[in-house]
Structure formats: C-alpha cells, structure tokens
Amino acid sequence: MFDGILAGIEVVFSFQGILFVLIGVIVGTVIGMIPGLGPITAIAVMIPITYGMVPALALLLMAGVYYGAAYGGAASSILLNAPGTSEAVATSFDGYPMAKQGKAGKALAVAAISSFIGGTISVILLTLLAPTLANVAISFGPPAYFALMLMGLTAVSSLSDGSTIKALISATIGFMIATIGIDSQTGTPRFTFGSAHLLEGIDFLVIALGLFALAEVCSLIINRKEKGTDTNKIGSLRLSKQEFREMSTTAGKQSFLGFLIGVLPGAGGTIASLLAYVSEKKMSKNPEQFGKGAIKGIAAPESANNAASGGAFVPLLSLGIPGSGTTAVMLGALMVLGVQPGPLLIGDHPDIFWGVIISMYIGNIFLLILNLPLIPYISKILKVPRPMLIPLVIVFCLIGVYGVSFNTFDMFLLLLFGIIGYVMRLFHFPAAPLLLAFILGGMMEQSFRQSLTISNGSLAIFFTNPISCVLLIIALLAFLLPILKTWKRKKEDNQSSQQSA
Amino acid sequence: MLNTKNKKVSLGLMVVSIIYLILSFRLPSYAYVPIDSDVIPIALGFILLLLSIALFFIKDTGEKVKIPMNDLIPILIVLGFIFFYILFLELLGFIIVTALFIFFCSWYLGYKKFLSNSLVSIVLPVAIYFLFVSFLQIQLPSGVLPF
Numbered sequence: 001m002f003d004g005i006l007a008g009i010e011v012v013f014s015f016q017g018i019l020f021v022l023i024g025v026i027v028g029t030v031i032g033m034i035p036g037l038g039p040i041t042a043i044a045v046m047i048p049i050t051y052g053m054v055p056a057l058a059l060l061l062m063a064g065v066y067y068g069a070a071y072g073g074a075a076s077s078i079l080l081n082a083p084g085t086s087e088a089v090a091t092s093f094d095g096y097p098m099a100k101q102g103k104a105g106k107a108l109a110v111a112a113i114s115s116f117i118g119g120t121i122s123v124i125l126l127t128l129l130a131p132t133l134a135n136v137a138i139s140f141g142p143p144a145y146f147a148l149m150l151m152g153l154t155a156v157s158s159l160s161d162g163s164t165i166k167a168l169i170s171a172t173i174g175f176m177i178a179t180i181g182i183d184s185q186t187g188t189p190r191f192t193f194g195s196a197h198l199l200e201g202i203d204f205l206v207i208a209l210g211l212f213a214l215a216e217v218c219s220l221i222i223n224r225k226e227k228g229t230d231t232n233k234i235g236s237l238r239l240s241k242q243e244f245r246e247m248s249t250t251a252g253k254q255s256f257l258g259f260l261i262g263v264l265p266g267a268g269g270t271i272a273s274l275l276a277y278v279s280e281k282k283m284s285k286n287p288e289q290f291g292k293g294a295i296k297g298i299a300a301p302e303s304a305n306n307a308a309s310g311g312a313f314v315p316l317l318s319l320g321i322p323g324s325g326t327t328a329v330m331l332g333a334l335m336v337l338g339v340q341p342g343p344l345l346i347g348d349h350p351d352i353f354w355g356v357i358i359s360m361y362i363g364n365i366f367l368l369i370l371n372l373p374l375i376p377y378i379s380k381i382l383k384v385p386r387p388m389l390i391p392l393v394i395v396f397c398l399i400g401v402y403g404v405s406f407n408t409f410d411m412f413l414l415l416l417f418g419i420i421g422y423v424m425r426l427f428h429f430p431a432a433p434l435l436l437a438f439i440l441g442g443m444m445e446q447s448f449r450q451s452l453t454i455s456n457g458s459l460a461i462f463f464t465n466p467i468s469c470v471l472l473i474i475a476l477l478a479f480l481l482p483i484l485k486t487w488k489r490k491k492e493d494n495q496s497s498q499q500s501a
Numbered sequence: 502m503l504n505t506k507n508k509k510v511s512l513g514l515m516v517v518s519i520i521y522l523i524l525s526f527r528l529p530s531y532a533y534v535p536i537d538s539d540v541i542p543i544a545l546g547f548i549l550l551l552l553s554i555a556l557f558f559i560k561d562t563g564e565k566v567k568i569p570m571n572d573l574i575p576i577l578i579v580l581g582f583i584f585f586y587i588l589f590l591e592l593l594g595f596i597i598v599t600a601l602f603i604f605f606c607s608w609y610l611g612y613k614k615f616l617s618n619s620l621v622s623i624v625l626p627v628a629i630y631f632l633f634v635s636f637l638q639i640q641l642p643s644g645v646l647p648f
Contacts, residue, residue: 031637045637165556169514172549176521179545183538186531190538191524221579222572224610387610388621391603394583399629402590403639411587415580422576427510449536457535 005358007351011056012358020057021359024064025366029374031065032072034400038085039309039326042069047333055337056355062333063359066326067119067367070269070309074111074302075378079104080393082213086204086439087269087305090277092212093432094290094297101293104379106239110298112371114251118303119364121255122262122310127357129314140264142450143462147471148264149444152271153437154479164483167433170424174434177202178441185449197409206410207438209397210417211424211431217390218422224386243295250280250296251303258304262311269305269312270439276304282478310360317341317353507556514553522546575610582606594644599626 011017024046031042042065050058073088078095091111098107140148153171180191181201192198239247254276261272280300281290290297309326316327334341345353371378384392401414424431455461463469525542586602604622612618633639 041637163559165552165559169549169552169556172545172552173517176542176545176549179542185534185536186538188529188531188538190528190542191521217579218576221575221610224575385612387612388607388618390579390610391582391606392625394579394586394606395599395603395626395629398583398586399595399633399641402641403633403637406640408587408590411590412584415583415587419580427506445541448541449534452536453534 028068174437214418215421258307262308
C-alpha cells in the first residue's frame with residue numbers, strides 16, 4: 001500500500017500533474033456555473049480530450065473538473081438563485097438571501113471553504129475506509145432506500161417556514177409531476193396526453209430553473225427600479241472569528257454525514273445536502289435564521305455534497321459500481337482509458353487507485369487557492385444593472401434547458417413552471433418541497449414497488465427490515481414533533497390569553 | 502363561503518386532485534406485477550385531495566396576498582418576449598434571436614445606454630454560440646446564419 005501511495009504522489013506532484021489539476025479546476029468552475037451543465041457534462045466533455053493520455057494524468061484532470069463543477073454550481077445558486085444541478089438546490093436556500101443582503105462575497109467564501117472541508121474529510125475517510133464501507137453499501141436493499149428517501153422528504157416538509165400543510169401539498173404535487181412519463185416497471189405511459197416529449201418525463205432542470213430562477217426573475221422585474229439595493233454590493237470575504245467557528249464546526253459534522261450517504265448508491269449528493277441542511281436547522285439554537293442567510297445554512301449542504309461526491313468513489317473504485325450519475329460517467333471515462341475499476345484495481349493499478357485519491361486532495365486545495373481570489377470577479381455578475389441582468393438570466397436558463405433536451409417543447413414547459421413558481425410565491429407555497437419531491441419521487445416509487453415485489457405485496461417488509469424500520473421511525477418523528485410543538489405552543493398561548501382576559 | 506384565499510386555493514387544488522385521480526384510475530393495467538403503475542398515482546391523488554380539504558378549514562394567516570396588478574403588466578410582457586424567443590429560436594437561429602431578445606428586453610425594462618446594450622447583445626450571443634458549438638460540442642440552432 002505504501003508503495004502505491006508513493007507512486008500516486010509522484011504522478012500528482014509532477015509538473016504535468018499540477019498543470020492538469022489546475023486546468024481541470026478552472027474549466028470545471030466555468031462549466032459548472034452554466035445551468036444544466038453540472039459535473040456530469042463537465043466530465044463527459046473531458047472524455048474525448050483525455051484520449052491517449054496517461055490514465056493517472058487523465059484522472060487528475062477529471063478530478064479537478066469534478067470539484068470545479070460542483071463549486072461552479074454553488075456560485076450560480078448563490079448569485080442568481082439558479083441551481084443548475086440538484087446538489088446545489090439546498091445551497092440556494094441561504095446563499096441567495098445572503099447575496100441579497102450584500103454578503104455575496106462571504107457566501108461564496110463559506111461555500112468554497114466548506115466544500116474544501118467536506119472534500120478533505122471525505123478523501124481521508126475514503127483512504128481509510130474504502131474496502132470496509134463497500135460491503136455495508138451493498139447491504140442496503142430497496143426497503144431501506146425507500147425509508148431513507150421518505151425520511152428526506154418528510155424532513156423537507158418541516159424545513160420550510162410557514163404552514164406545514166402548504167409544504168406537504170407542494171411536495172405531493174412534486175411527486176405527482178414525477179409520475180409523468182413511461183413507468184419503468186410496466187412500460188405504461190402515464191399522464192403524457194399522447195405527447196412524445198413527455199414520455200421520458202420532465203427534466204429536473206426545467207422545474208428547478210422555472211420554480212427558482214424564472215420565478216425570481218418575475219420578482220426582479222417588479223423591483224427592477226430599486227437602485228443601489230444591497231445586491232450591488234459584494235461585501236468583504238472576511239469571516240469574523242465567530243463566523244469561522246460556526247462554519248467549521250458545521251462543515252466538520254456534516255461532512256461525515258455526507259460521506260456516509262455518498263457511499264450508498266443512489267441520489268448521493270442531493271439527499272446528502274438536503275439532510276445536512278435540515279439536520280443543521282433542527283440542531284440549531286436559532287432555527288429562525290435559516291432561510292434568511294445563515295452561514296450554517298450554506299456550510300452544511302456544501303460540505304455534505306462535496307463529502308458525498310468523495311463517498312461515491314467508494315463503490316466505484318472498490319466494487320466497480322457507480323453510485324451516482326457523475327461517477328457513472330467517471331466509470332465510462334475510466335473504461336475508455338483501459339482501466340477496469342473493481343476489487344482488483346488496488347492490487348493491479350496502485351498508481352491509478354492512489355493517484356485518484358491523492359489528486360482529490362490536490363484538486364481540493366487548488367480549488368480553494370484559485371477560487372478565493374476569484375470571488376470578487378465572479379460576484380461582479382451582481383454589479384450588472386438589473387434591466388440588463390434580467391434578460392441575461394433568462395437567456396442563461398433557456399440555453400441550459402435547450403442544451404439538455406434540444407427541443408423547444410421543454411423551453412415552453414420552463415416558461416410554464418416559471419409562472420407556476422411565481423403564483424406559488426404569491427400564495428406563500430414553498431417551492432423547495434415540490435422540487436425535492438420531484439427529484440426523489442421517481443426513485444421512491446421504484447424502491448417502494450421493488451420492495452413490495454420482493455415481499456409479494458406485503459407492507460410488513462418495511463418494518464421487518466431493521467434499517468428501514470429505524471429510518472421510518474425517524475421520518476415519522478421528524479414529521480410529528482414540529483406539529484406537536486406548534487400545537488402545544490398554541491395551547492399555551494390560548495391559556496395565557498385567557499388568563500390575561 | 503369563498504371569502505378567504507385558503508378556501509379558493511383549496512378548491513382549485515381539489516379540482517386538480519380529482520382530475521388527476523380520474524386519469525390515474527383510467528391507466529391501463531398490467532397483469533404481471535404485484536404493484537401496478539396506477540397504485541402510486543391513486544395514492545397521491547387521494548393524499549392531495551385530503552390535504553386540500555384540510556387547507557379549506559385552515560384559517561388564513563395574517564399575511565395578505567396582494568396581487569400587484571400594476572406590476573403584472575411588465576411581467577406579462579417579458580413572459581411574452583420569452584414566448585416569442587422560444588417560438589423563433591429554431592427558425593432564425595440562436596445568435597439572431599438571442600441578440601434581439603437581450604436588446605429589446607433590457608431596453609423595455611429601462612436600460613437606456615444604447616451603445617453598451619448593442620455591444621452586449623451582439624458579443625454575448627456570438628461568444629456563447631461558439632463556446633457551446635466548438636468547445637462543448639453542444640449544437641445550438643444556427644438558423645438562417647450560414648455557420
């Protein structure tokens with residue numbers, strides 16, 4: 001093992017090695033900022049470029065692109081409220097409010113540093129635990145997945161302020177939208193109204209950009225004349241000592257959670273960032289700050305999703321199973337380079353195995369060194385006057401959608417979801433539960449039906465499986481406790497008002 | 502009876518859930534699976550129906566919904582701009598449509614610097630086009646332009 005690590009270090013610290021990580025990080029950040037082009041596209045674009053390169057060097061480039069793209073996604077979430085990938089949705093909850101308050105620089109710095117912490121912790125855990133964890137991950141069956149996702153979903157409904165019922169309605173509608181398209185088990189087309197464009201379902205991007213970015217554009221149009229609003233200021237990057245402590249403890253804790261969720265094949269980064277956000281809010285002494293620009297609200301999802309992307313390498317490198325869309329593309333890239341990931345990789349190609357892991361350390365460090373000084377330039381976006389910014393954001397969203405689907409039908413859908421998103425805002429329906437239920441819905445339905453297929457239709461399978469049973473109980477508690485709390489508070493209020501009367 | 506906004510919204514949602522339920526019950530059945538494709542949709546339809554009935558009986562919170570009538574006009578006009586953008590995208594091509602869109606939309610919203618506006622509306626679409634087509638290998642509609 002030691003020789004392998006040395007071989008890996010030798011590759012990474014060569015002139016070429018450092019150069020490639022550097023190029024990867026820059027290209028990745030730029031691509032990641034464009035909505036619709038997340039880490040998956042960024043890596044896919046790099047595949048033809050790496051033809052014929054030494055595998056270890058090619059992987060360095062990819063690792064750089066991977067981290068860079070994840071960071072770029074966070075930047076467009078924070079600055080424009082336009083999460084380009086599902087992993088970046090939770091970052092916009094507090095990132096965008098913070099940018100609105102004129103602290104965009106700080107928000108981007110927190111995102112960069114927490115990503116760094118998340119990435120670093122996950123790489124350390126990966127180095128230590130890869131072989132052991134792979135065994136745990138394959139023991140997660142469909143019932144446990146269903147329970148995990150249900151837990152994520154109930155957490156969402158308690159996540160939004162305002163009425164729980166509205167959050168639940170919004171989540172149900174999101175789930176309903178997820179049922180549009182061909183059913184994966186029976187091949188029945190559902191709710192497609194005969195349209196061929198709807199057979200594959202609606203793309204995540206259409207809903208995310210519609211509900212978040214276009215709805216925000218509508219609000220911007222109304223306030224377009226407010227001059228010198230706080231968004232024009234970028235603010236300093238400096239974090240006070242207390243802010244730094246807040247951020248690093250949060251990021252430290254959530255990195256562990258994120259890594260563990262990332263190890264499970266499935267929606268790694270998305271579920272990880274979401275659960276991190278919710279659990280941080282639950283544990284916080286002042287949860288009311290969340291959603292209004294809390295530093296912890298950025299640190300938690302950013303550290304968790306970067307840690308999850310490291311965790312996703314566990315099943316990839318040790319079992320050859322890709323745990324997420326991005327690692328699936330990575331797997332393709334590896335095979336193009338003639339490397340077959342799996343249990344034999346560590347023994348046969350120690351330079352590659354350790355090269356990948358060490359390049360992740362380096363990629364992380366470069367990301368931090370590069371991005372902190374770039375923040376003032378990236379946040380210049382906010383200095384664009386609003387009447388000019390609005391059409392640019394719109395074009396940004398439209399190209400994002402076109403680049404994924406190549407037809408105008410999805411663009412009209414984007415427009416429709418923009419209107420829905422704005423109407424939801426007017427009536428105080430939270431948009432986040434809808435989007436997250438949409439993302440999780442398809443997978444939830446699948447694991448639910450797989451479980452029932454295993455048990456021949458008996459619901460008992462969710463309770464006889466210990467992992468899923470525990471997760472379901474947590475989900476139920478997460479859902480009931482806030483309701484009980486408000487109920488109790490109301491009762492007390494009533495009593496006190498009666499006493500005073 | 503329909504004096505509060507919760508009641509109005511909830512009625513609308515009930516209609517949605519009933520339509521969704523009708524469509525779900527009409528899904529063709531498939532004999533060889535224990536759980537057919539209509540189970541989850543039917544469950545979701547009933548959940549939404551229950552939730553919207555619950556919403557009907559919940560008192561409005563203090564926050565008033567003011568639909569800003571005067572503000573709706575610029576929003577509708579911009580949405581109209583977007584509609585025509587999409588409509589003409591594949592006919593005229595990305596560069597031309599985007600240039601026109603950026604120019605007129607920002608002009609309408611009150612950006613009156615003619616020179617910088619025209620500069621942005623020409624340079625940006627061209628730059629994005631070549632970034633996508635040459636570097637990222639993502640084909641954008643070229644339309645009437647020869648390249």
